[in-house]
């Protein structure tokens with residue numbers, strides 16, 4: 500690895516020293532000063548998980564303005580899987596930046612957009628003929644998947660699931676399950692959205708995947724009507740909802756129901772995609788081939804890019820000019836995506852995600868034996884969570900999740916919480932995180948449990 504910090508004192512990337520180092524309290528004085536400016540300038544509705552301001556980042560660390568180096572178990576919410584300022588991302592974006600920054604693909608196209616679509620068509624599940632379209636954010640990709648499914652089926656109803664998260668725009672708020680903080684006071688919401696029960700093994704009283712699918716399909720058949728359904732939209736492993744991994748057989752049964760009933764099966768792989776779960780896409784684990792796949796987050800190493808990819812006949816259903824947006828598939832974001840995908844392939848980050856998952860699961864399972872509050876360890880690949888419960892019950896314990904997260908933050912480990920009940924700690928390290936940092940991060944977490952539970 501080159502030492503990019505030597506030539507440029509503010510450069511991040513893989514050259515940053517891979518260490519946890521605390522030189523001030525968290526947050527330090529410079530972060531506190533910036534926090535005061537933030538409070539005066541930034542709308543209060545935009546929250547902060549950990550109020551340290553970042554100056555550089557790379558590999559598995561975030562370095563703040565006070566010189567603290569934090570271990571990153573969040574990846575900016577599953578985005579920088581290839582690491583922050585990854586070399587191939589930086590070099591391709593720099594080259595693109597010097598050539599041109601924007602034309603609008605709908606006005607005068609450029610090859611980077613086409614190349615990203617080709618990569619998406621190649622990497623997403625299934626070897627049928629595919630097309631893709633690019634957007635700016637995950638929510639925008641989900642909105643467009645719904646538009647495409649409706650145009651193709653000429654039906655209106657959208658089926659989503661308990662605990663689902665699909666975004667914060669008006670349509671995607673309606674698709675998202677959780678009221679606080681995503682929907683509270685922001686209605687009215689879009690119509691023709693129906694919610695079915697999810698397969699949530701910890702809370703399903705022993706239902707297997709087939710039974711959970713029958714329960715969901717019963718709701719769809721009886722309450723929505725099979726021939727009204729434009730699409731069934733699901734995260735193959737739920738992200739914000741609590742890293743809920745459906746029981747085996749649940750996803751294949753839903754996909755089959757869609758095939759039998761002329762509905763479009765849409766996999767929202769925005770959080771699970773691009774090597775995170777140890778495959779390119781989480782659907783592959785059970786051999787499920789979705790009709791449409793939405794992607795974002797990990798696709799472009801931190802630049803804003805999102806995509807919808809799917810069967811050519813479905814993707815081509817909307818009229819010419821029906822899909823688009825000023826910035827969708829911006830040339831810099833496309834260059835970043837090509838650099839990120841190149842990195843995933845050259846470093847075999849699927850294998851790396853599996854290895855990270857094995858290390859995290861082993862350590863967390865061992866901790867679960869010592870800390871009663873850990874009710875379940877679950878996830879796949881480098882997408883692993885612990886659900887925290889009051890000892891001996893299924894009662895969610897959000898307070899202890901918040902306390903453990905706070906204790907980790909104070910010790911220089913970035914962890915995130917999630918879950919409908921706010922009681923899930925989730926771990927999403929960059930897939931390039933070195934082993935020693937992964938181990939150290941888990942030790943910090945262990946001590947945080949000891950102090951908080």
Ligand code: PLZ
Nearest residue numbers: 636637638664665666734738767769770
């Ligand atoms: N679909 C499965 O995980 C984004 C949200 C963070 P955007 N998840 C992080 C927050 O609090 O806003 C997400 C997701 C899934 C869609 C989205 C939406 O992606 O890029 O945030 O719009």
